[in-house]
Amino acid sequence: DRSSAASDVYKRQVSAIAEGQHTFQEQQTSHIADTITSTPAPTSARTIVEALVWHAERTPDRAHIYLREDDGNETQLTYGWLWAQAQAIAGGLCSRGVKRGDTVAMLLRTEADFFATFMGILIAGGIPVPLYPPARATRIEEYVIRQVNILKNAGAQILITFEEVERVASLLVNQVQDLHTVVKPETLISSKKSPVLTTGSDGALIQYTSGSTGLPKGVFLTHENLLANIRAIVTTLKIDSNDVGVSWLPLYHDMGPVSYTHLRANETLRKLVCRLLLEKKKGGGGGGGGG
Numbered sequence: 001d002r003s004s005a006a007s008d009v010y011k012r013q014v015s016a017i018a019e020g021q022h023t024f025q026e027q028q029t030s031h032i033a034d035t036i037t038s039t040p041a042p043t044s045a046r047t048i049v050e051a052l053v054w055h056a057e058r059t060p061d062r063a064h065i066y067l068r069e070d071d072g073n074e075t076q077l078t079y080g081w082l083w084a085q086a087q088a089i090a091g092g093l094c095s096r097g098v099k100r101g102d103t104v105a106m107l108l109r110t111e112a113d114f115f116a117t118f119m120g121i122l123i124a125g126g127i128p129v130p131l132y133p134p135a136r137a138t139r140i141e142e143y144v145i146r147q148v149n150i151l152k153n154a155g156a157q158i159l160i161t162f163e164e165v166e167r168v169a170s171l172l173v174n175q176v177q178d179l180h181t182v183v184k185p186e187t188l189i190s191s192k193k194s195p196v197l198t199t200g201s202d203g204a205l206i207q208y209t210s211g212s213t214g215l216p217k218g219v220f221l222t223h224e225n226l227l228a229n230i231r232a233i234v235t236t237l238k239i240d241s242n243d244v245g246v247s248w249l250p251l252y253h254d255m256g257p258v259s260y261t262h263l264r265a266n267e268t269l270r271k272l273v274c275r276l277l278l279e280k281k282k283g284g285g286g287g288g289g290g291g
Helices: 002-018 030-035 048-058 079-095 112-123 137-154 163-175 223-237 255-266
Strands: 063-068 074-078 103-107 127-131 158-161 181-183 203-208 218-222 244-247 271-275
Touching: 048 079, 048 112, 048 223, 074 079, 074 112, 079 112, 103 112, 103 137, 112 127, 127 137, 137 163, 137 203, 137 218, 158 163, 163 181, 203 223, 218 223
Parallel strands: 063 271, 103 127, 103 158, 127 203, 158 181, 244 271
Antiparallel strands: 063 074, 203 218
16 A cells, blocks of 8 residues: 555665665655645654654655744754754764764854754764753852763763863863763764664663762663654644644743653654754753753
């Protein structure tokens, strides 16, 4: 039937692309086009990357996320843009030695770079470790202590950040022996990298607690964990392609990435609007993950 045929095409595409045989454009199949809005993302997707592959192939120009600022302006991020940008970042990470299972720290704001970097790390086979940006200059010492402990615990060797907090990042480098590279997303842009083959049991995120009652503690979440959570939410809330999700959850907290990955994993929400918090303009952030 139609869903079975689409699933078979999907599997062939992922295999070919992972082996570097074809580009998405070369793999496109026109008979899928008229079923885009009615065909759900395959339940056979084992990883977040495979789900993104499926969407970017079939609907590259479809809005995946609208980033909405306080003044009402929006930036549209499409599946095609996310895929292309993430591949380019993955290329830069691999050229810097990132291998399957390596942790990569992210100290980014709620902005387009966060989404492309998160997916770029996964495409490179790495595991994202989101950190929250500094919120208050008066508490920078406390902030640095918490982030140093996270970086040491995660074993991250690369930290991806933005220009306004590079001075803070340099403090972290000086205190974390294994951390040897601090880089901005735009500096990572390189030749596009085909996805490193991973499975559902590979890490997709390490979520750290805020450390408000002690040192931050990490929780290792696999692709299977995230996909199961996403699919359970979609099923329970009966979300379909006519729904619009609005989220202002911080992206360094697990529910932030889970909210925006709904669109990749299930072909459900038509668009997700993420409000850009004040920390984008002020270089600040908020608290950490759950307690």
